[in-house]
Amino acid sequence: MSLWSDGYVSDVEYLPGLYLEQTPGHLLLACLVNGIAPPACGDNFRYCELGCGQGVTAAVIAAANPRARVVAMDFNPAHIARARRAAADAGLTNVEFLELSFADLAGETALRDFDMVSAHGVWSWIAHKDRLDITAFLARAIRPGGLAAISYNAMPGWTAMIPLQRLLLEQARLGHGRSDQRVLQGLAFVRRMQEAGSGVLGDGALLDKLLAKGGKAPGEDRAVYLAHEYLNENWQPLYHADTARLLADAKLTYAGSATLTDNFSDLQLKPAQRTLLAEVPAGPQRETMKDYLSSRPFRRDVFVRGARVLPDRERDRQLAGIGLALAVPRPEARLDLDVPAGKATLPEHHYRPILDALAERPHTLAELAGLPALRDLAGAPSMVEIAGILVGTGQALPLPWGLDVAPAPAARAYNRAAVEPVVHRHAATASLAAPGSGSGVTLTTLEALVYAALADGVPAERGALIAHLDGTLPPDALTGDGTRPLDGPENLRRRVAEGVAWCLAHRLPLWRRLGIL
DSSP, rough: OOOGGTOOOOOOOEEEEEEESSSHHHHHHHTTTTTTTOSOOOEEEEEEEEEOOHHHHHHHHHHHHHHEEEEEEEHHHHHHHHHHHHHHHOOSSSSEEEEEETTGGGGGGGOOOEEEESSSSSSTTTOOHHHHHHHHHHHHEEEEEEEEEEEBBBBTTTTGGHHHHHHHHHHHOOOSSHHHHHHHHHHHHHHHHTTTTTTTTTTTTTHHHHHHHHSSHHHHHHHHHHHHOOOOOTTBBOHHHHHHHHHHTTTTTEEEEESSSGHHHHHHHHHHHHHTTTEEEEEEEHHHHHHHOOOOOEEEEEEEEEEOOOOHHHHHHHTOEEEEOOOSSSGGGSEEEETTEEEEEEEEHHHHHHHHHHHHHHHHHHHHHHHHHHOOOOOOHHHHHHHHHHTTTTTTTEETTTTTTOHHHHHHHHHHHHHHHHHHTSSSEEEEETTTTEEEEEHHHHHHHHHHHHHTTTOOOOHHHHHHHTTTTOSSSSSSSSSSBBHHHHHHHHHHHHHHHHIIIIIHHHHHHHOOO
16 A cells, blocks of 8 residues: 555556536535525536546536536546546546645645535545545635535444455455455455354355445456455444534535435335434434434435525425436336335326426426326425436436537537547446536447447448448457357347447437437
């Protein structure tokens, strides 16, 4: 471990990724669904990201919001070098990447007047002194009415995993090689301990849970994820109450969760739990009690500096102009939801008309709440519910600045550059800027290849796209199950043909509506 890293994994770069909960639309909705005034900045905002990694989220926000100014920082020079190169290749001029540690923030007095500051995957992986440095920065750098978005591993939901993480860390200290190699060595030893009958590890369910945390990342990427997640010396899940009390020193008040469905107690808690929670005074204690009742393992907290409670009429006025765009094919939209409280089913007579309308085109929340099919229905969903549920379940993207999508040449240039690593087989996915939503979308390998072809002028026709892609894809360009190359050229051609047809039917309309293409 390098001395400058202060116990943080730095010998392997963190994986690139777009985190929608950090984007302006999600953060504004997190405030509004809880009746708190969001930053009054529109699309002309100042945004800061602490611990930006390779800078994908910051770059996407900058590309999707050309009137915004984005500053992102990370202490790892490899991350900053990569982020700067990507921004330069895409011609982005409204984002700045800085190599700074949290201790350095005290001397950067020019960094101030931000409407939004986010720190994803930082707060519970660093030392307490770093959290104090961040708090001091937030006190100085956030405008009155601005917000801070802080995500972290939460207690007591992580209680059972603490001894397992410590065992993995101690065993990895004895290993050899880079952190991603040592985490695999540690995992192998932990598995042997479980098979030998460790009382703490039990039947292996905890280890399986740990492994599942990196299950979406293939091969080497999965090991990198696990190393960054579990091998930091200062890894410490935190109670919400402790975080809220610390950030109170920066005049920050908890407003709600950027995991939008977490703001609906009937989805989080069973009836008896909600009754018990009502006895706890509002504030950090009640929010922490929710974590005790739901065993929530991860929090995406939004705090506002100078929080103001909005009257319902003003809240609804601000919600009314926000748009939603359907983010999934209409046949894949789901009404049955898995939630912490168990299973939840959205009323079909309420949400079928809403989803049908969104399948035709994006709508404002006012339009959706006023659909003729809902006007005379008892208990029709409010704008708060429609936005929180559909965006929170990933079935819709918020359009925070309304339905009009202005031409965004910076976003188009960024997006074409962003898919280039996939075209040259240096990456499996690409995250693109969506000017309509002020955020972005992440594309699979085939979606990125189709996007690149369309951006280069290939007609949006099945035959033309298949002909363009045919013969250019090696057998391992697409995988059948996430781990193995497709077997044989015929299977590859079949998958390409199916994927092209699917993209034309379901992705191209969304790309056009959001100004991605």
